[in-house]
Amino acid sequence: MSASPADGTDPTGDRPATPDIHRPPSGSLAARQAELVAALVAGGPPPPGFAPAPLAAARAALLRKRAGEVARHWPLLAAGLAPHWPATFIEWAADRPSVGGLRDGWDLARALHARHALPALGAEELAVREAAYRYDGDAAPRRRRRPAVGRAGGAVAVQLAGRVRLLRTAR
């Protein structure tokens, strides 16, 4: 995934400025900062002139830091994937900009669930979260007001009056 023009980035970087109020002039500091961030967190092309190895090291360090943040929000998911966490997260996140540790982990857990690769601990954590919160994959999760059931990989969690219980563990 690369950054869209709406993000204010211009992947080519060296074209003349276009009269677009949403896009900073190509070659300006704003445009170059946007290109750099897109290259580091969104799979954008490396900006011209930067030494590749240090940039790659920075990109890897950012992903490791993100993996740590997601693991704090999703400790069972990370533990269930060990020793392949953080590699699993980093592979999934490499071209996805962060939407915060909670949502990053949620999106990853759903993606793993969809391809039957979610470990039991992660499935139980996901089921509990799905029972407690409404999350549409786009906006911040919101606490459910009505009773709800969350299911993932055989795990079943139920939420009643704000209290969540895991009814059945994952297989």
Add this chain to the structure above:
Amino acid sequence: MTGPHGVGIGWRPEIAGFVAELPGLRFVEVIAESVPAAGPPPDALVELRQRGVTVVPHGVRLSLGGAEPVEPARVAHLAAVAELVAAPLVSEHIAFVRAGGLEAGHLLPLPRTREAVDVVCANVARAQADLPVPIALEPIAALFDWPDDELDEAAFLSEILARTDALLLLDIANVHANAVNRGTDPLALLDRLPLERVAYVHVAGGAEQGGFYHDTHTDPVPAPVLDLLTELCERHRPPAVLLERDGRYPPAPDLRAELDAVAAATGFPLVT
């Protein structure tokens, strides 16, 4: 309210119990974005304030080096936290953390150009206009440089400090990291910085990985960083030095030993 003095530690919820039991502690930092603007600050932080411990809000999301003007709401938040903890000053970084609608998730370096100096100075001036206390600016550890640097690190930082009237938060571990990764002499940088402007110093751990020194804040403080701290104090001892630890917290005796090593390197009294 006095400025930071002596050996301090970055207050984090995970080590709040450890920090509360440091008998000689007079100075902590709190990550400004972790405190709600409407308050209240965490109880443990309030108790430290009641003991007379200085609390400095340390911002990490202001993006003072961003080409866009600094967001007034972020400055207002930093100002509110400063009032909440009766801080004598606040601190932030010479860096940018977002651009083009994307969050980088970490502090990124600026090109060391006149244009970037202008950008930082304009944003610092905007922040200073709305902050109730002085701001100290921290140069970051950078794993990469921009291809079009016009100034070296000392000239870049000195120009920003001269034009903004800001204080300097010198991170000695960042000085070490940049020197290792760029192959430059850290002492030559210390010799050219306005050390009398240092409000306090950061020290943190790091580790070598993949041919780079990473300023991780999750590893022990290596000996060369402590040696560099001593070199700094021999030139001009700062009023205070603060240990930053941000994860993989060691057992309490190890953390105490690290604080003692910082005290030994600087000649400040033990806080443990």
